[in-house]
Amino acid sequence: MKALAPLAALLMLPGLASAQAVEVDTAAGPVEAPQSPETVVALDIAAIDTLSALGVTIAGVPEFTPPTYLAEVFEAAQPVGTLFEPDFEALASMGPDLIVAGGRSQTQVEPLSQIAPTLDMTIGTDVVDAGKTRLAAYGALFGAEEKAAALEADLDSAIARAQAAAEGKGAALILLVNGGKISAYGDDSRFGWLHTTLNIPEAYPDIVAEGHGEAVSFEFVAETDPDWIFVIDRGAAIGQEGEAAAAVLDTPLVADTKAGKAGQIVYLDPAPLYLAGGGINSMLGSIGEVTKALEGAGASN
């Protein structure tokens, strides 16, 4: 409740009496925040994604190489330190009405609250549900309920289309390629929503949730023999997506799997998944990539 002290003080100021307080559903439970804040700082990539999709102008962003689809938003805003270390002086002189933090900047919520009302909008492993909850919360906060509802409808129809496309197409294995090594991710990991939300069965159902996946060998991929391999290239979160990962996966052990033979190794854009997971456009983009691949394939035998 300490976080609300500066807010309460703000609300008592005569000039700000017009700022209505609304209750926002955050990762730390319901928190009061000013209605339609003018100057907004967002220190979480998924939050920047969803807020900009709602047409909210973001004044301050972290110093960060953004996913390409967010490049314009980042260019138009002022950098205010990094995700882990916000620049408190820059923030104080900017005087934001609201700070949205979460994910990597979650640890900074408490000190940021000293500057302005701060919301912890972290997206957990339950990516799609959390993403929708955040979307609705932002919609209510910025008076953009209609836009939020429209975006949610877009997401639901994209999911429905992906589910229809995934019907009878076989099981998938999510692989993260990092350097010359690979890790497998299961349905309870940060990328697991590709399995659970889109109804794509797991090729190896027992993968335990791990922050960085499970280190596996190429033998594991051969033995699992998935119909689909979804590849997230950690090394190429900086241009030329897929090329480096393709070189790593270029081995007979992968080529001889069902996915390899059918040309069903799908290289997903890593930045939306890896950096902005749970952002509305990031989810729409990733689902679109998966759907396109699934619809382009015949039903597996």
Added chain:
Amino acid sequence: MNRTTTWLTAGLILAVLICASVLIGAASLFSGDVDSGLLIAVSRVPRTLAALLAGAGLALAGVVVQMAVQNRLVEPGLVGTPEAAMLGLLAVTLIAPGAALIVKMSVAAAAALAGTLGFLLLARHVPRRDPVLLPLVGLIYGGILGAAALWLGWITDLMQYLGTWMSGEFSGVLAGRYELLWIVAVLAPMLYIAADRITLLGLGEDAARSLGLNYRQTLLAGLLLVSVITAAVVVTVGAIPFVGLVVPNIVSRWRGDNLRRNLPLTAWLGACAVLGCDIIGRVVRWPYEIPAGTIFAVLGAGLFLWLLNAAPRRAANA
């Protein structure tokens, strides 16, 4: 134990480990799901060879460094080679993410060599009077290079990528991706030829010079050899700490300091230890992997502490 028995035992242990390594893995050789010939040729044999070569190379490199700086508690990482290799890998990833693995390896090896040469230049200005000074300088130098690699990884959001080179493991080894490690097999005979000179290094500069050794040249040659081996290992499988420290110390406790006689044994023990750790790493959380470097660090640290406390047994003639 006479020589023949020693070598027979060593050969037998090695054979058992190699068989285990070929038979154990995430895929089944006998279920018929995966072509077993392919599996052995593409995955198992390369992985076995990579572990053997890396282990032997690191152990030999450790011996040379310890002799060169007359300090038993030093290891090849002290010349900044792993950090320089990482810098090279990061650079090539940023400039040409799609480059073939062998290109990345070559760039990293070249960077590692450059980093080591930088250390050698630095080493020429370090007074030789205090043997601890050189490893300390090396540690600081490696720390600076490591910090540069970390900073570069941090600002480009490639920390996790960097992590793959910091933790040595063999899960990514396939035919065509470990061949750089054969450098170890090429360099080991050279080491054997130079063994006596490197033993003289261990006597210290004055004694070595009075015996007619070109001290500086030998030292530089030895450290160059070390850096090439270390670079090859870091680039192909990642840094495996402690091997260069623990293995030579075990051998010297057991057999004394006759380098020429001990080199084959050191190579054998390093190879067996790393392969053994890799097999354990494959089994503990099957079908997932635990880095061989992690297993070695746990077992090696325990063994080393025990060694430090055990009374030294120096056999004059084994």
